Structures are given as C-alpha cells and as structure tokens.
Amino acid sequence: MSVACCRVPNFLLRLTQRRHPEWAGRPLALLGADEQVWSVSPEARLSGVRLQMDARQAQMRCPDVLLRPLDLPACQAEQHALLGALARSGLPLEAQTWGTAYVDLHSVARTVPAAQAVCQDLGKQVAAQLGAELEPSIGWDTGKFTARAAAGCAKPRRICLVDSDREAHFLIPLPITLLPLPPLTLQQLDWLGIRTLGQFASLPKMEVWRRFGPAGKLAQQWALGQDRRPVCATLKNIPEPLDVAIDPPTAVHDAVLEQLWATLQPPLAELAARLEGCRRLRLELSFSNAESRTLDCAFVEPLGAGPQLRARLSGELQRLNWPAELDRLRVTVLESSELVARQLSLFAADESQAEIMTLAQNLAGRYGAVLHQAQVVHKTHPLFERRSIFQAVGV
Amino acid sequence: MLYTEHVSDPKHTRFDLARAGLQKRFGARALVPARAVEPRPPLIPTGFAAVDDMIGGIPRGALTLLSGHGASGKLTLAYRVLARAQHAQHGAPGQQGAVGILDMTCASDPDYLERCGVALDQLLFARPQPAQPLVQFLLDWIRQRKARAILVDHAHDLARTPANAYHLRDGLPQMLQALAQTGCALICVAELQPAWQSFVQGGVLPLLRQHAALHIAFRHERWLERDHELYGYAAQLHVQRNKWARSGQTVSILIEFSADEFAPL
Numbered sequence: 001m002s003v004a005c006c007r008v009p010n011f012l013l014r015l016t017q018r019r020h021p022e023w024a025g026r027p028l029a030l031l032g033a034d035e036q037v038w039s040v041s042p043e044a045r046l047s048g049v050r051l052q053m054d055a056r057q058a059q060m061r062c063p064d065v066l067l068r069p070l071d072l073p074a075c076q077a078e079q080h081a082l083l084g085a086l087a088r089s090g091l092p093l094e095a096q097t098w099g100t101a102y103v104d105l106h107s108v109a110r111t112v113p114a115a116q117a118v119c120q121d122l123g124k125q126v127a128a129q130l131g132a133e134l135e136p137s138i139g140w141d142t143g144k145f146t147a148r149a150a151a152g153c154a155k156p157r158r159i160c161l162v163d164s165d166r167e168a169h170f171l172i173p174l175p176i177t178l179l180p181l182p183p184l185t186l187q188q189l190d191w192l193g194i195r196t197l198g199q200f201a202s203l204p205k206m207e208v209w210r211r212f213g214p215a216g217k218l219a220q221q222w223a224l225g226q227d228r229r230p231v232c233a234t235l236k237n238i239p240e241p242l243d244v245a246i247d248p249p250t251a252v253h254d255a256v257l258e259q260l261w262a263t264l265q266p267p268l269a270e271l272a273a274r275l276e277g278c279r280r281l282r283l284e285l286s287f288s289n290a291e292s293r294t295l296d297c298a299f300v301e302p303l304g305a306g307p308q309l310r311a312r313l314s315g316e317l318q319r320l321n322w323p324a325e326l327d328r329l330r331v332t333v334l335e336s337s338e339l340v341a342r343q344l345s346l347f348a349a350d351e352s353q354a355e356i357m358t359l360a361q362n363l364a365g366r367y368g369a370v371l372h373q374a375q376v377v378h379k380t381h382p383l384f385e386r387r388s389i390f391q392a393v394g395v
Numbered sequence: 396m397l398y399t400e401h402v403s404d405p406k407h408t409r410f411d412l413a414r415a416g417l418q419k420r421f422g423a424r425a426l427v428p429a430r431a432v433e434p435r436p437p438l439i440p441t442g443f444a445a446v447d448d449m450i451g452g453i454p455r456g457a458l459t460l461l462s463g464h465g466a467s468g469k470l471t472l473a474y475r476v477l478a479r480a481q482h483a484q485h486g487a488p489g490q491q492g493a494v495g496i497l498d499m500t501c502a503s504d505p506d507y508l509e510r511c512g513v514a515l516d517q518l519l520f521a522r523p524q525p526a527q528p529l530v531q532f533l534l535d536w537i538r539q540r541k542a543r544a545i546l547v548d549h550a551h552d553l554a555r556t557p558a559n560a561y562h563l564r565d566g567l568p569q570m571l572q573a574l575a576q577t578g579c580a581l582i583c584v585a586e587l588q589p590a591w592q593s594f595v596q597g598g599v600l601p602l603l604r605q606h607a608a609l610h611i612a613f614r615h616e617r618w619l620e621r622d623h624e625l626y627g628y629a630a631q632l633h634v635q636r637n638k639w640a641r642s643g644q645t646v647s648i649l650i651e652f653s654a655d656e657f658a659p660l
Binding site for chain 2 (some may be wrong): 256353354356358359360362363366367370372373374375376379385387388390393
C-alpha cells in the first residue's frame with residue numbers, strides 16, 4: 001500500500017481568521033449550530049477552552065474569548081475545494097475530518113522518489129486552491145496511521161516521507177496519544193509507564209488483546225506500522241435504520257433516552273473495535289398525532305459511546321418540541337470515521353497547565369474527581385463562599 | 396571497642412574517648428560528626444521578613460508543622476509560602492510551578508489566596524472524601540513530582556477514620572522519603588486540641604511533631620484596632636523544632652486584613 005495524508009491544521013480556525021484577520025492573535029472560539037465550540041484558537045486553548053464546550057462554559061474559562069458563529073457553508077465549500085484539488089489527481093480519496101484527507105497512491109507511487117513527486121504535485125494543487133493562509137502538510141507511508149502521524153509531524157508546506165524501512169524507527173518516539181484510544185485506556189497505559197508508541201508496540205500482543213480487547217490489538221498493530229486499512233471513498237452505504245424499543249406512546253424523555261442509548265450500543269461497539277466513531281446520526285421520530293420529525297446530528301469530531309454523545313443526544317431530545325406522545329423512534333448512524341487522537345497539533349500547549357492537567361488526570365483515574373481549580377468571579381460579594389467557584393479538573 | 400581502628404593513634408583515641416564521654420553525659424546529639432550532619436535543603440521564604448531572618452524559610456523536601464489556635468496566622472503564613480513556592484525559580488526562569496492544598500474542611504477562600512499572592516491557575520485543591528485513603532492519595536500526589544508545595548488543611552482530618560489513622564502512622568516514613576526525593580514541601584496546619592480530645596482520637600499532632608523537620612507554634616497576641624474597627628492582629632511565632640538550626644526562638648508579626656504586605660513588629 002501507499003498512502004498520502006494531506007492535512008491543513010486548524011482548518012476551521014484558519015479559514016475564519018482568513019476572512020476576519022482582525023481576530024488573529026485573540027482568544028477565539030467558533031460555535032456550531034448546536035451552540036458548541038467547534039474550533040478553538042491557541043490563545044483560547046491556553047485559557048482552558050476546549051472543543052465541544054458550550055458557549056457559557058467557554059466564557060467561564062476565558063472571559064475575554066471571542067465567541068463567533070462558524071460559517072458552516074463557507075467551511076464546507078473550502079472543504080470541498082480541498083477535496084476537489086486532491087481529486088483532480090484522479091486517485092482514490094477519503095476525507096478523514098475537516099482539512100484532512102487520505103489519497104491512495106498505490107497505483108502511481110510505491111517508492112520514496114515516486115511518492116515525493118506525487119506528493120509535491122498534490123501539495124502544490126492544494127496550496128494553489130486554498131491560498132497562502134491554509135498551507136497543507138503532507139505525510140506519506142504504506143499505512144494510513146503512519147501517514148497521518150507523518151503529516152502531523154511535518155511543518156506547513158512540507159512533506160514527511162516515511163519509508164517502510166524506517167517506519168518503526170519513526171514511530172518509536174512518538175507519543176502514545178496519537179492513537180485514538182479511549183481516555184481511560186490511555187490513562188491506564190500512562191499508569192503502567194507506557195508513553196510512546198515504541199513502548200506500546202513492544203508489549204506482549206496477547207496481553208494487550210486480553211486487557212484492551214480488539215481495539216487495543218488494532219492500535220498495537222498501528223503502533224507497529226501495520227495499518228492495512230484501505231483508502232475508501234467517504235460515502236459508504238447507509239445502513240438500515242434501527243428501531244428503538246420504546247413503550248409507545250410515551251412522553252418520558254429519560255426512558256426514551258435510555259432505550260435509544262441501549263439501541264446504539266451494538267453499532268457503536270462495532271465502530272469502537274475499528275477505532276472509529278460516529279460522525280453523523282439521524283433520529284426519526286413519529287408521534288401519536290401522525291406528525292413526524294427528523295433530526296440530523298453532526299458532531300465536531302467522531303464520537304464513541306461516551307458521555308459526550310449521550311449528553312448531545314439528551315440535549316437534542318430536550319430541545320425538540322414534541323407535538324404529542326412518541327410512537328416510534330428510529331436511529332441511523334449515517335457516517336462514521338476514524339476517532340481523533342487527543343494530541344495532534346503543531347501548536348505548543350501551555351506546559352505548566354498541561355502538567356496540572358496530566359497530574360489531575362493521573363490522580364482522577366485512581367481517586368475520582370477530587371482535584372479542583374478555583375476562580376474568583378465576584379470579588380466584592382459579602383459571603384466568601386460566593387466570591388469564587390470551584391471546577392473539577394482531570395475528569 | 397568501637398574505635399579499634401584508631402588504637403595505634405593515641406591522638407584519635409583521646410578524641411574519641413572525650414567525644415564518647417560528652418555524648419554519654421549530654422546525649423547522642425550533643426556532638427555529631429560533621430559528615431553525619433544533613434545538608435540544609437533549599438528554603439522557601441515566608442514573606443515575613445522577621446520570620447525569614449530567623450529561620451530562613453520553609454524547607455523543601457521536608458515536613459513542616461504549623462500549629463496553633465484559630466486566628467493566629469497559620470494559614471496566612473502557609474498561603475504566603477505557597478505563593479513564593481510558585482514563583483521560586485525551579486525550571487525555566489520566570490516559569491510558575493504548581494502547588495496544592497489538601498482542603499478537607501472545604502473552607503479555603505480563593506479570594507484570600509489570591510490576595511496572598513497565589514496564582515490560582517497554578518493551584519489545585521484536593522477535596523477527597525474522609526473515607527478515601529488520604530495518606531495514600533497524598534503520597535501519590537507527591538510522587539507525581541508535579542507539586543512544589545502541598546498544604547494540608549487541616550491535619551487532624553488525616554486521621555479522622557481509624558483506617559486513615561493507621562495508614563498515617565504506617566505511611567509517614569514513606570511520605571518523608573518521597574518528600575526528600577521529590578523536593579516537595581509539605582506544610583501541615585493543625586489546630587491545637589484539648590488534651591482529652593488528643594487522648595480519644597489518638598493524637599495526630601504528636602505524630603506529626605515527631606516527624607516534622609520544622610515545627611512552628613502560633614499564638615494570637617492581640618487584635619489591632621483603629622477607630623473602633625479591627626484591621627488585623629498580632630501573632631507570636633515560636634520555633635519549637637528546627638532540624639537545621641537552633642530552636643526556641645520567638646518572633647512577632649502583624650497581619651493586617653487589607654494589607655498586601657506584612658510587617659514585623
């Protein structure tokens with residue numbers, strides 16, 4: 001196999017800053033239609049603003065943050081432009097996430113010199129299409145994971161080619177957080193002192209399988225540079241909708257949510273075993289007065305079966321105006337894609353805050369949410385309890 | 396018999412005999428060989444000039460006990476030490492470091508901490524449940540090597556349950572070792588309790604006093620009043636134990652509620 005990964009880091013943010021240069025250098029958070037943060041500037045990230053926070057949370061973390069709505073049509077147009085520029089080569093193409101796509105070079109380039117020429121062409125096409133502000137970096141390898149890691153390591157307008165001979169050598173020192181493993185698994189590995197891909201790759205395979213299941217086994221293969229996933233077109237066959245086993249007619253939100261969550265578990269587990277998450281969901285609700293509603297939920301990043309997805313579904317169901325009692329509910333996982341690793345950024349994080357977060361996460365794994373950070377919010381309040389707020393960290 | 400290797404040297408024999416005689420008469424610590432004296436660890440200044448002149452500061456990598464009744468200045472001094480520990484140049488110049496408070500009373504006031512100079516973004520509050528293994532938690536926290544100083548407020552809660560009391564007795568030597576290895580300063584603030592309560596609860600204070608490298612007892616002296624309004628108080632500090640210097644000294648400090656800096660009397 002021969003795969004190139006083209007990546008424009010912080011695609012949404014840089015696109016917005018290109019349209020509004022006056023926002024550059026300021027703490028900025030872009031809100032999606034769901035009122036959640038879809039993209040964060042490094043300045044806001046330093047103050048603790050994270051993806052998928054709601055606007056209020058972001059403002060609590062960083063009072064000076066500029067909260068601006070994301071121009072989704074414009075971003076989609078640029079994403080299509082990026083994919084179009086890559087597709088002009090006529091090679092199979094797979095979009096991974098905003099500003100990232102894989103190109104299958106198997107038919108045209110299998111050696112480093114050949115791949116270099118093709119990657120240069122691809123890079124020039126993308127740079128010409130997107131302009132100077134959205135400079136891509138390109139990684140190339142025999143597998144998708146290593147290609148993506150190489151693209152993450154390369155600077156903008158640069159190509160990082162990883163030959164199969166030095167694949168293992170390239171992956172060994174990289175942090176294990178490049179693997180899209182669940183946070184709990186990463187925490188357990190951190191407790192065991194496994195912090196690089198090399199350390200993870202050298203673990204006994206049987207033990208990894210026994211402890212972390214099929215997802216762990218797959219992740220270890222990736223860490224070894226053995227990623228055999230083919231590059232396939234993003235548009236896949238839409239699966240059949242799943243009927244949620246509710247007791248109709250019902251208007252009890254919690255019961256519906258429970259059943260919906262239970263119904264989603266098998267497909268999500270299937271996706272998790274492939275280190276993938278749900279990117280788009282469709283809920284079709286039929287009510288007893290013959291009305292029906294359809295909800296399309298698109299997520300900032302692919303989500304696994306975690307609290308974020310559950311909270312999002314709960315929010316969607318609560319926001320919806322139910323005209324009558326619910327008769328029938330169907331759910332469809334419209335789109336899935338590879339889970340996003342926690343650390344894949346060219347921007348250096350605030351080291352001292354990162355230290356605190358690491359410490360809090362390490363201790364939270366063993367003792368729960370016991371660590372807090374405080375913020376003085378009302379300096380002049382007569383009661384000292386009201387002057388400040390405490391927020392749990394590391395959970 | 397102990398000094399057989401020096402028998403051939405009458406000068407050494409005489410010195411050893413004299414030392415043994417003095418040690419027998421005045422105790423083993425009356426004369427200590429220079430090589431057996433532990434080097435003085437780096438100190439964190441307290442921000443009170445009088446206290447710093449007297450003891451130099453709070454030692455890193457050791458246990459410090461601050462005891463006294465309420466409103467005697469224990470927490471104020473501890474907060475000032477945390478602020479200075481954050482700014483102490485440990486890594487890159489100007490880089491702040493993290494400190495923590497084991498806040499079992501859940502009564503810490505971030506506003507006052509900020510006024511004492513503590514940067515809240517580099518401060519972690521730990522609020523575990525009393526039933527959790529507190530000593531083990533503290534030990535894990537220290538071993539993470541990411542805290543320059545940890546304040547335990549207040550120390551009696553470390554042994555609120557029988558299991559925790561047992562773990563404290565058992566785990567203190569390990570904790571001291573971890574402190575020495577990591578260079579973290581552990582500051583325990585303890586209220587003085589009546590004798591009967593210490594007897595019933597097993598007494599955390601004697602245990603901490605035994606293991607503390609520095610023990611300062613605080614005493615409220617008087618309130619400071621101006622135009623019939625209280626604006627602060629005077630407290631007296633008595634160094635009850637200091638591993639690296641003479642103990643028994645006393646100093647008084649003024650603590651003003653609205654002042655940014657504190658002045659010695």
